[in-house]
């Protein structure tokens with residue numbers, strides 16, 4: 614499997630008349646506006662991606678951020694609104710057929726036929742890609758092994774658990790050995806164990822040389838899986854980098870304080886924002902988030918200041934910077950709280 618993918622990658626480095634291909638995906642100011650009944654919806658405003666071959670890249674953002682719309686444009690399922698995109702070295706607008714033969718796409722809803730077995734689904738998919746019957750059967754078997762589906766491979770898909778279905782969806786997406794695989798929300802709705810298992814499989818595909826783009830609204834998924842993350846909000850990239858680098862930029866510790874009313878929080882923000890131990894303060898209604906270098910030192914100093922000003926907070930917690938902090942810093946809103954209670 615890995616060998617076959619590698620040979621595709623080698624082919625991918627040939628000159629296709631557009632110059633030698635270096636990146637798996639390049640987009641510039643990709644945008645899409647839908648004309649809905651209630652007016653125009655700017656689903657994607659400006660997405661510029663540079664995805665290296667063989668990397669696992671995450672598009673992380675809240676519901677409605679434009680992740681699926683971006684993926685649908687990159688996979689030729691939706692015409693590009695504005696901007697440009699190359700996938701696997703081919704222009705998405707001008708060479709959609711070439712793009713399609715080099716990519717795999719696993720939609721948010723999956724694509725298996727419930728009444729068929731995994732083996733039948735895989736065989737059918739392979740035949741749809743024009744793979745000869747003998748080879749289709751052997752590819753189906755090798756994917757059944759690779760994605761650990763052998764126990765249920767000959768049972769109807771409707772009897773599968775969520776995690777088993779998702780692994781089959783991925784197998785269906787890679788039966789033709791694509792260079793680039795797009796996974797839309799791969800682990801939504803799965804229990805923690807099935808998610809971890811799915812991530813292992815995705816990682817091993819990445820290790821085999823496949824370029825993988827994952828959309829997710831799970832911070833932990835982006836963190837655990839991706840070499841590189843684009844944080845997307847309202848159709849735009851608000852931050853980009855390796856998860857560790859993005860978190861490092863936030864630095865130190867986040868102290869999250871809450872008051873009963875917004876005026877109290879705002880007064881406290883004014884009081885603390887200029888303190889020497891505060892790197893950055895983000896106020897959101899009754900919540901104040903302070904980024905500090907040394908959590909415990911800063912904590913005692915800020916508690917003292919608040920007490921003196923009669924502005925004691927009703928709750929307080931410390932958290933290590935997460936990708937949510939990166940999102941919060943750039944948008945002023947939270948993707949999801951992931952904090953460790955200290956009191």
Ligand SMILES: Nc1ncnc2c1ncn2[C@@H]1O[C@H](COP(=O)(O)OP(=O)(O)OP(=O)(O)O)[C@@H](O)[C@H]1O
Nearest residue numbers: 647649654656675676677678679680681682683830
């Ligand atoms: N065909 C369409 N017509 C009108 N609006 C659309 C259409 N498709 C998507 N949208 C809107 O575009 C925005 C982005 O949708 P999209 O599905 O790309 O978001 P998403 O980031 O994938 O969200 P989720 O995490 O919920 O899957 C949303 O406001 C959505 O309602």
Ligand SMILES: [Mg+2]
Nearest residue numbers: 680681682721
């Ligand atoms: Mg989506």
